[in-house]
Amino acid sequence: xxxxxxxxxxxxxxxxVGKELAKALGVTFYDLDWYIETRHRKTVKQIFDEKxxxxxxxxxxxxxxxxxxxxxxxxxxxxxxxxxxxxxxxxNQQAPTVYLKAAxxxxxxxxxxxxxxRPLLLNKTHDEVAAFxxxxxxxxxxxxxxxxxxxDVNLMDNFEKIADTVAHLRNLLQL
Numbered sequence: 001x002x003x004x005x006x007x008x009x010x011x012x013x014x015x016x017v018g019k020e021l022a023k024a025l026g027v028t029f030y031d032l033d034w035y036i037e038t039r040h041r042k043t044v045k046q047i048f049d050e051k052x053x054x055x056x057x058x059x060x061x062x063x064x065x066x067x068x069x070x071x072x073x074x075x076x077x078x079x080x081x082x083x084x085x086x087x088x089x090x091x092n093q094q095a096p097t098v099y100l101k102a103a104x105x106x107x108x109x110x111x112x113x114x115x116x117x118r119p120l121l122l123n124k125t126h127d128e129v130a131a132f133x134x135x136x137x138x139x140x141x142x143x144x145x146x147x148x149x150x151x152d153v154n155l156m157d158n159f160e161k162i163a164d165t166v167a168h169l170r171n172l173l174q175l
Contacts, residue, residue, distance in 0.1 A: 001071045002027050004173060005091045007144060008100035009137060010079040010118060011110035013153050013162075017100060018076040020166045025175055027072040032081060036063045044078075057084045068094040079136075082143040092148060096173050099147035104134045106154050149173070 002025055006014045015031055022029035033044050036059060040047060047056045060078065064087060067075060075095075082088040091097050102110075108130050111121060121129055144150075149172055156165050 002073070002175060003068070003071065003095035004074045004175075005068065005095045005097045006074065006076045006100060007082050007088075007091070007097060007147055008079065008153075009102070009107055009133070009140065009144075010120075011107045012079075012100040012102045013110070013156055013165075014076040014100055016162060017153070017156075017165055017169065018074045020162055021169060022074040024166055024170060025074065027074060028070070030067050030070070030073055030075045032060065032064060032067065032075060032077045035067050036060060039063060061085050061087060065090065079140070082146070083140050088143050088146045092146065096149065097147040098169065098173070099144045099150045100153045101144070101150050102153050104130065104137060107133050107137075 004021065004025075006018050006021075008014055018031070019029045036047070037043055040059065042050075044056065047059060051059070057080070060081060061084065064077070064081060067073070068091065077087075077091070082091065088097075111118060111129065111133070112126070121132070124132060151165065151169060151172065153165060156162055
């Protein structure tokens with residue numbers, strides 16, 4: 001039975017690495033936000049708008065407890081998932097956890113390409129987004145640091161480097 005959980009800030013490449021790792025291992029890939037949206041038939045933004053962050057985080061926790069029980073999966077979690085309730089401790093009990101760590105500048109470069117899709121970044125200027133990322137990373141680092149493994153993903157900017165990252169990750173996890 002294979003189960004791997006990826007965490008890290010938005011834009012770190014959790015979905016990209018997760019899909020490639022799942023393909024290499026012959027298992028199913030799950031993105032927790034997508035799972036929530038499918039189960040609730042609403043976007044994460046709609047849930048945030050209707051229930052607020054606290055309501056969304058309760059749903060997220062419940063869905064994490066559901067999907068993290070599945071066998072033969074790679075699970076990519078939202079950037080805030082490890083930071084609420086006992087989520088990080090629970091994830092560590094369920095599977096090897098991997099923190100995909102990237103510098104604020106790298107995250108900012110990745111996020112500015114998809115700024116309109118990220119509710120937390122809407123209506124922020126370039127400088128405000130940069131400051132927001134740095135502040136959130138400071139707040140979240142202690143949670144991310146609880147992952148069993150940390151993988152530097154700063155240089156993951158083409159398909160070859162993504163493949164190298166996945167190979168390194170497989171070696172790290174002995175999969």
